Amino acid sequence: MALGTSPASSAIDIAGGAPPLTSTPDAFVASRGFWGNVLAKLLRDPVAMTAACLILAIVAIALLSPWITPMDPYRGSMVRRLKPVGDATYILGSDELGRDMLSRLMLGGRLSLFIGVTPVILAFLLGSSIGILAGYVGGWLNTVLMRTVDVFFAFPSVLLAIALSGALGAGVFNSIVSLTCVFTPQIARVAESVTTQIRSRDYVDAARLSGASTLTILRAQVLGNVLGPIFVYSTSLISVSMILASGLSFLGLGVKPPEPEWGLMLNTLRTAIYVNPMVAALPGLAIFIVSISFNLFSDGLRSAMEVKS
């Protein structure tokens, strides 16, 4: 409640008539700025912090995996296939080719996170540029850009991703391209509506009256107010992106074996679901944990960014 203390202290200030005492905390509260307040609120949100810690831990493990995997994730053994979870050698069991599941999950996180997060970042840059431009300029440019964007909404996102990946051919790069195409219209749509809203605020008019150029107004007055909501929406897309990326790999359109990737692992292990369901479910569990962490974190971020009026 750092924001709440500021009016309270000023009320005391007036009543008590002791400005030197209260001006210091006042200045402190004010100097933290908007993002400082967001961070302070996030730090006090246990759910968002847990989610953030989980994400950080998983990212760290994935990045360090080449050096910390307990076994060679590529070496299989025909005699030790589909060991159950809790096996003496294979802590999380082994897959259908007898490779260590724990090592493969650790290493697989790299690709899964990469092809899950990269399209969202690219779509964030592309989509917010399109949306902010369309929203701020308005008129015929808005119509042209947004109707073009609408064309992409005619397809369900899974179908669009599969169609684009199929047309471009399998591979990590192509699946990133197709996922970027899936998310750009969605982010552009959000960016456009937020920008349209902000553009009608009086402070944008006041900035126009001060003689500022369109670029200056966009940079100083609009951007800071629209990027927040777009960013929050984009973080919520990361989970969708990871699931779609895994889906593409599952269909053989993304990562190719023997490269470990959670979606692909889910695919190859599905034949083992009657033999060893626990092991077969592990990649799905990993996808679930990461995507729900991103969702919870973006929820926390959204509530932390709410400015009270």
Added chain:
Amino acid sequence: MSTPIASSPLSPRDRGGPGQPLLTVEGLVKHFPVKKGIGGKKAVVRAVDGVDFDIKKGETLGVVGESGCGKSSTARLIMGLTQHDKGEMLFDGERIGSRALPLREFRAQAQMVFQDSYSSLNPRMTIEGSIAFGPRVHGVPKRQAIERARSLLARVGLEPARFAARYPHELSGGQRQRVNIARALALEPRLVVLDEAVSALDKSVEAQVLNLLMDLKQEFDLTYLFISHDLNVVRFICDRVAVMYLGQVVEIGPADTVLADPAHPYTKALLSSMPSMDPDNRTTVAPLAGDPPNPIDPPPGCRFNPRCSLVEDVCRSQVPPLAPVDPVHRVACLARQPGSGHSAAPALSVAA
């Protein structure tokens, strides 16, 4: 604060001398297109439909009227926030947007304070940042701009040490409106358009802000265009009043005359719709029945004729011009116009 602003009538920015109106608006027209149904014919909302007035240097011109009569649209047209369709606007003798007075240069001399004190401040900017934004855009170095912002904050009654680094949501409505006023003054304008600037404030704060506005006007040699629907406020602050109805000025003259002895039946109705402080002096009959007519399809003749108590046949066919009833007081009513054919009209005087 007295150094940068020369407050003598011989200010170097004063081109035409004290006799020349600061702003002259002639035949200002803005129609907003609307579509009527699918494939229907295109209609227009006549938001501003031929507005004429002028503002003298150093005066406060009040603009009053019901909601939707085009008061705020007129303000936005003057400031160039909306493009006007027809008409001329002269600022100190120069046409706004001409080569002699480009829009950007005009805007450095004319600023606006909006009604919604919250929406007119960027929530992500400190208030000193908001005030300093205009000067920064005009090339004032950052430190000087911040210094100017702080001295303006002090001038509008907000202690810079406590308020400068705050964000809009940490301020009350009255404090925010003070910030907006400081922001408008940061570019040292000559004309300030106050669009319902005090309407959203509660009464005690409103009075403080009005007093502040009157002091600032003296100190910075300002001219105000004061838009309001509150006749008491207008009576308090304005030198002259323009009454608008459906996108047109129907009466304009000195505040004392217009508000004490109104010539237009609409102004009379507006005045009698004000609640009285005396319980014995109750309003028993609704002074104005019904809503204003649709501005898409205004009635022929005088626009006020469907609601007017003096209506006669001539009012439905003839458009009343904004004609003088005395040298400083003009009214658009056939009943006050000699030779109009209205039974209440005064006789044509030969000497005129």
